[in-house]
Amino acid sequence: RVHGIHSNYIKMEGNAPNILVYIASVSGLIYALYNFLELRKINISPEALLIEEEMAPRALQTSNVRKITEIGDPISRGASAFLLQEYKSLSVFIFIFAVILFVTVEKTMWDLYTTVAFVLGALTSILSGFIGMKIAVYTNYRTAFVAQSSLASAFTTAYRAGCVMGFSLVSLGLLILHVLIAIYWGLIYAKDKNIKDLPWLYESIAGFGLGGSAIALFARVGGGIYTKAADVGADLVGKIEKDLPEDSPKNPATIADNVGDNVGDIAGMGADLFGSLAESTCAALVISATFKDFQMKQSAMVYPLFISALGIIVCIATSLVATRFTKVDQEDKIQTTLKNQLLISSLLLTPALFIAAYVTLPSTMSVFPDDPAYLSGPLSAAVCTISGLWCGLLIGYITEYYTSHSNRPVREVAEACETGAATNIIYGLALGYMSTVVPIFLLGTTAFISHKLMGMYGVALAALGMLSNLCIGLAIDAYGPISDNAGGIAEMSELGPEVRRRTDALDAAGNTTAAIGKGFAIGSAALVSLSLYGAYVTRVSDVPITNHRLNPDKISITNPLIFAWLIVGAMLPYAFSAMTMKSVGKAALQMVKEVRQQLQENPGIITGDTLPNYERCVAISTVASLREMFLPGAMVILTPILVGIVFGPKAVAGLLPGILVSGVQMAISSSNTGGAWDNAKKYIEAGYLQVNGVVKRKGSDEHRAAVIGDTVGDPLKDTSGPSLNILIKLSAILSLVFGEFFAKLGFLVCALRENNSPQEC
Numbered sequence: 001r002v003h004g005i006h007s008n009y010i011k012m013e014g015n016a017p018n019i020l021v022y023i024a025s026v027s028g029l030i031y032a033l034y035n036f037l038e039l040r041k042i043n044i045s046p047e048a049l050l051i052e053e054e055m056a057p058r059a060l061q062t063s064n065v066r067k068i069t070e071i072g073d074p075i076s077r078g079a080s081a082f083l084l085q086e087y088k089s090l091s092v093f094i095f096i097f098a099v100i101l102f103v104t105v106e107k108t109m110w111d112l113y114t115t116v117a118f119v120l121g122a123l124t125s126i127l128s129g130f131i132g133m134k135i136a137v138y139t140n141y142r143t144a145f146v147a148q149s150s151l152a153s154a155f156t157t158a159y160r161a162g163c164v165m166g167f168s169l170v171s172l173g174l175l176i177l178h179v180l181i182a183i184y185w186g187l188i189y190a191k192d193k194n195i196k197d198l199p200w201l202y203e204s205i206a207g208f209g210l211g212g213s214a215i216a217l218f219a220r221v222g223g224g225i226y227t228k229a230a231d232v233g234a235d236l237v238g239k240i241e242k243d244l245p246e247d248s249p250k251n252p253a254t255i256a257d258n259v260g261d262n263v264g265d266i267a268g269m270g271a272d273l274f275g276s277l278a279e280s281t282c283a284a285l286v287i288s289a290t291f292k293d294f295q296m297k298q299s300a301m302v303y304p305l306f307i308s309a310l311g312i313i314v315c316i317a318t319s320l321v322a323t324r325f326t327k328v329d330q331e332d333k334i335q336t337t338l339k340n341q342l343l344i345s346s347l348l349l350t351p352a353l354f355i356a357a358y359v360t361l362p363s364t365m366s367v368f369p370d371d372p373a374y375l376s377g378p379l380s381a382a383v384c385t386i387s388g389l390w391c392g393l394l395i396g397y398i399t400e401y402y403t404s405h406s407n408r409p410v411r412e413v414a415e416a417c418e419t420g421a422a423t424n425i426i427y428g429l430a431l432g433y434m435s436t437v438v439p440i441f442l443l444g445t446t447a448f449i450s451h452k453l454m455g456m457y458g459v460a461l462a463a464l465g466m467l468s469n470l471c472i473g474l475a476i477d478a479y480g481p482i483s484d485n486a487g488g489i490a491e492m493s494e495l496g497p498e499v500r501r502r503t504d505a506l507d508a509a510g511n512t513t514a515a516i517g518k519g520f521a522i523g524s525a526a527l528v529s530l531s532l533y534g535a536y537v538t539r540v541s542d543v544p545i546t547n548h549r550l551n552p553d554k555i556s557i558t559n560p561l562i563f564a565w566l567i568v569g570a571m572l573p574y575a576f577s578a579m580t581m582k583s584v585g586k587a588a589l590q591m592v593k594e595v596r597q598q599l600q601e602n603p604g605i606i607t608g609d610t611l612p613n614y615e616r617c618v619a620i621s622t623v624a625s626l627r628e629m630f631l632p633g634a635m636v637i638l639t640p641i642l643v644g645i646v647f648g649p650k651a652v653a654g655l656l657p658g659i660l661v662s663g664v665q666m667a668i669s670s671s672n673t674g675g676a677w678d679n680a681k682k683y684i685e686a687g688y689l690q691v692n693g694v695v696k697r698k699g700s701d702e703h704r705a706a707v708i709g710d711t712v713g714d715p716l717k718d719t720s721g722p723s724l725n726i727l728i729k730l731s732a733i734l735s736l737v738f739g740e741f742f743a744k745l746g747f748l749v750c751a752l753r754e755n756n757s758p759q760e761c
Contacts, residue, residue, distance in 0.1 A: 017302040017360055021178050024309035028171030028471065031316050035160045035167075035323075036135070042142045042157065044069060065145070067493035071255075072141030075485065078259035078618045079133050083267060085626055086222055087126055090215060094122045097214065097637075101207065104741045113184060113204035114737060121211025121278060124176050128274045129219050129267035131172075132165040132478060136266045140258075140485035147486065147502045148495060154502055155328040155337075158482045158510075159475065163319050165270060166474030167312065173274050174308050177208055177281060181305075202285040203539060203737075209282040210733045213275035216268070217636060217726040221580055222629035223268035224719030226621045227260025228584045231718075233591025233617070235711050242599065242606065243699055246685075247488035250605055252598045252612035253591055256621045258488045264718060265481040265514065269521075272726060273474060276524045277467050279733050281305060283531040284460035286736065287538055291457075293365040303360045307385060307464045310352045311345075315471035318345040334509040338476045339400070342516070345469035346393045350386055353465065357382040367454045376454050384450040384458040388465030388527060391446040392520050395439045399519030402435040403675035404512045405683035409435075414680040414706065418691050421708040424680070428709055432673030432716075436665050439519065443526050443664070456534025463527035466520070477517030480510025508682055515675040518722060522671065525725035526664045532732035533656050540649045540739040555653050562654035565643060569658020569731075572639060573666045576727050577720040579632040584715035587624035594620055636727050640735045644742030652735050652742060659731050667724035674717025681706035 044065060101115045139161035147154035188201045234253035238244040244251050247258070284304035294300040318341055322328075328337050357378040364375040402409050409431050416427040450458035467473075487503035537555065557563055594617055604610035644652045683689060684703050689696045696702040735742070 015298075017299045017306050018178070018182070021174065021302060021305050021309040024312045025171045025175035025178065027316065028167045028312040029175070031319075032164045032166075032168035032171065035163045039139055039142065039157065039160055039164070042146060044142065044145055064148075064493050064495055068141045068145055068489060068495075071249075071489050071492045072137070074255055074614060075140065075258045075262070075489075076137035078255060079137050079262040079267075082226060082259065082263050082622050082625070083130060083133055085622060086218070086263075087130075089626060089630075090122075090126070090218055093214075093218070094119060094211075101737070105207075105737060107200075113188070113201075114207040117180060117205055117207030118211040118214075118737075120176065120180060121208035122215045123211075124173055124208075124278075125212040125215035125219070125271045125274055128169045128173065129215075129271040131168050132270035133262050133267040135161050135164045136262045136478065136482050136485070140262075140482050141489050143482060143486035143506075144489040144493065144495065144499070144503060147490060147499045147506075150329065151331065151334075151502045151505065152327050152329045154486070154506060155334060156323055158479050158486065158506060159319075159322055159338075161482050162475035162478035163323070163471075165266070165478045166471040167315070169270055169274055169474060170277065170308065170471045171312055173212075173277055174305060174312070177205075177278060178305055180208060181205060181285075199286070199289045199539075202282070202289040206282040206286055206535075206733060206737050209275065209279035210730075210737050212271070212278040213726060213730045213733055214637065216271035216275040217633050217723070217730055218629050219271040220264075220268040220723045220726055221583075221632055221719070222625045223260070223264030224580065224715070224723060225583050225587055225628050226625035227257070227264035228714045228719050229587030229591050229624055230256035230260045230617060230621045231714050232584065232588035232711050233595050235707055235714075236588075236592050237595040237599070239707050240704055241596075245491065245698070247491040249492040249494075250608065250612065252595045252605070252614060253617045254488065254492065255614035256591075256617040258485050259618060260621060261481040261484050266478055269477055269517070269722070270474065272722065273467075273470060273477075273521060273524075275726065275729060276463075276521065276528055277308065277470060279532060279729050280460060280463035280467060280524070280528045281308070282733070283528065283535045283736075284457065284464060286535040287455075287457045287460060287531070290538055291365060291367055293362050297362055299360040300362060300365075303356070303381070304460070304464055306356050306360055307353065307461075307468055308470075310356050311349060311468035312471055314348045314352055315345055315469055318348065318469075318472055319475060331505040334505060335404075335406075335512060338479070338509060338513050339397075339516075341472050341476055342393055342396060342469065345472045346389055349389055349468050353385045353389065353468065354382045357385070367457050380453040380458070381461055384454055384461040385465030385468065387446045387449050388462030389468055391442050391462070392466035392523055394442055395519045395523045396516040398435070398438045398442075399515050399672060399675075400512055402431060402672050403515040403679055405679040405686075405688070410676050410679050410683060411688075413676050413709070414683045414689050414702075417680065417684065417689070417702040417705040417709070420701075421705040424677070424705050424709040425712060428673050428677045428680070428713065431676045432669040435672040436668045439523065439668055440665065443523060447527065447530060456531055456538070459527055459534060460531035463524055463531050466524045466527060473517055473520050476513040480507070480514040480517075483507045483510040504686075508679075508686075511675065511679055511682070515671065515717075518671040518675070518717070519668070521722065521725050522664060522667045525667070525728045526660065529656070529660045529728045529732045532729070532736050533660070536656070536732065536736045536739050537653065539736060540743050555650070559650070559654075561647065561650055565647070565651045565654035566658040569655040569660075570662035572635075572659050572731075573663040573724055573727060576632055576635060576724065577666065577670070579635065580720040580723055581715050583624075583628035583632070584719050587621065587628065590620050590624060591617060632723070636730055637734065640731050641738060644735065644738060645745050648745070649739060649742045652739075656732055656735060660728055663724045663728045667721050667728075670716040670721030670724070672717075674713030674715075674721065677706070677709040677713035678717065681710040
């Protein structure tokens with residue numbers, strides 16, 4: 001039985017796919033460098049501005065330029081200092097966990113393959129976050145500066161910075177992973193050409209994804225605690241108690257809030273999505289290494305990397321549409337241009353993914369171990385990747401519908417503020433719950449189609465398809481925090497209402513694109529986790545018969561061991577969210593006390609006669625986030641390991657689906673609820689809300705209610721919600737890497753055996 005269309009077509013054989021992957025990776029890095037050099041051309045001086053007649057005198061412009069750099073420097077120093085302290089702490093974790101991997105996973109004392117891959121993945125994740133942070137703090141005050149000239153210049157500046165991050169991160173990750181595979185191929189397989197070594201080779205490569213995801217967990221949690229502690233403290237005291245405007249220089253927590261945008265929404269987000277790319281690629285490689293039709297065809301094994309390589313080329317062409325061929329000179333063009341970037345890249349990638357499948361994969365292939373007579377073809381693989389691509393786009397648009405104040409759901413939340421904060425919160429929670437419906441159906445449909453066509457390998461391809469335009473996804477995601485920072489710098493530098501209006505327009509679109517980016521991250525996390533689960537089952541079912549082998553036919557919810565750990569797994573996202581939410585609350589409490597104390601002890605801060613002590617607030621966020629990030633991280637890392645060691649691989653086979661099913665719904669709800677509350681507040685601040693014919697703006701009771709809702713939503717959308725993505729993925733890849741070790745132990749598995757073969761788990 002053959003599924004798909006097969007005919008004579010050009011095939012890429014030998015090293016041709018490998019060479020193209022290298023070319024695409026290097027091209028992406030060159031394009032990132034090109035955009036960075038364009039940003040360097042921005043001359044921060046009064047003479048560089050095209051000052052219009054109605055703008056302020058040249059003397060005031062000179063003063064403003066000095067203020068811009070004076071405010072941009074402490075934001076940059078604060079972000080760098082935090083990441084340096086965070087990475088010092090994580091270096092200890094990397095060393096300890098590398099030793100654990102060496103002792104438990106490596107086959108002999110001379111093998112370091114998984115351990116080296118883990119360390120390399122962790123370092124690449126750190127580098128990804130650091131690059132993102134540095135380009136963000138390099139560009140935020142430049143965006144504020146050029147916003148004095150025109151909206152188009154400010155948009156292009158912020159988006160170019162996003163492109164630097166997006167293309168450098170994806171290209172660097174793909175290049176390092178491909179080089180690692182080539183080295184391992186030469187060390188493990190090329191010597192004796194033993195087919196049995198291929199699964200082990202790619203299982204060792206999975207350590208790369210584990211390293212990336214482990215660092216992403218701490219980057220997301222630590223950065224999220226940092227930014228939301230500062231944000232909540234600034235809002236509760238500055239906006240509600242003192243009626244200070246957004247990003248007022250009179251608010252002691254303002255600098256810490258802007259620093260947090262870079263370490264949380266930039267560095268954390270970059271590490272998160274790098275982890276998704278690495279894990280989905282590793283899952284596809286581990287599964288395909290067991291296929292006989294792939295083992296003798298090198299181009300087929302390169303196919304997962306070839307998808308990402310094509311994505312880089314297509315995204316380069318797509319980004320040029322925004323930076324070269326579109327002039328964003330009106331506010332209503334901003335969001336349209338950003339949304340079109342996703343649509344254009346998806347349209348261009350659709351035929352490209354068809355071509356990729358046909359030129360790299362065998363004409364027929366058996367991908368179902370339990371039904372070797374069922375043959376799939378390149379068309380099946382193409383459908384899997386394209387279904388993932390368009391599923392991601394639709395999830396992004398659904399997320400935009402529920403979180404943009406251009407649409408009815410957010411406007412209903414804003415209107416609920418008329419009767420106070422309580423009804424605002426009720427409406428926001430209801431919106432978040434309802435927003436899960438369509439994305440879950442889309443994910444379920446994509447998973448069903450992909451699994452039906454090509455099994456778990458098809459699910460891994462769907463995840464790669466969803467991430468194939470990751471360069472653009474990262475670019476528009478990074479654009480948001482950069483624009484937000486630019487608005488804060490414009491406010492603190494007193495650049496005037498026109499400049500602030502422009503940066504607010506950029507920021508408003510950035511909030512929506514950030515929500516779209518979170519939708520992509522959650523959707524890809526679901527498919528990545530499911531594919532990693534398939535890789536885990538594949539690996540553990542192939543361990544030697546003398547161990548506690550996992551029998552895939554006996555993975556059933558009616559099995560008491562699996563059911564018990566299924567409901568435990570469903571509980572973990574709630575426990576994890578509770579930890580991260582409480583951590584934000586504890587840090588925010590310290591921040592509120594500090595801001596109140598400064599404003600009470602020094603009345604000159606409110607009058608503008610003296611500056612606040614920004615450094616004390618930065619220190620509070622730094623210490624609190626570094627202290628609080630390890631307990632949630634330890635729970636995520638230790639739970640699957642301990643369950644596997646004590647109860648064996650079958651218990652883990654129940655734990656992982658529970659985490660996935662519960663975590664995806666909770667992540668979508670948390671992110672969309674927080675995003676809706678944030679944009680409901682901005683809807684009121686823009687003067688769009690009318691009650692009985694009276695326009696409600698900043699300072700009104702409705703605005704105070706909206707600020708409270710936004711404050712409640714901050715840790716949901718920027719700490720616990722995004723971090724749940726990594727809980728879902730990290731639990732799965734940990735189980736994959738430690739799968740054989742679980743099968744060797746399982747101390748209680750004999751006592752819990754249900755009349756199975758004594759050699760089966």
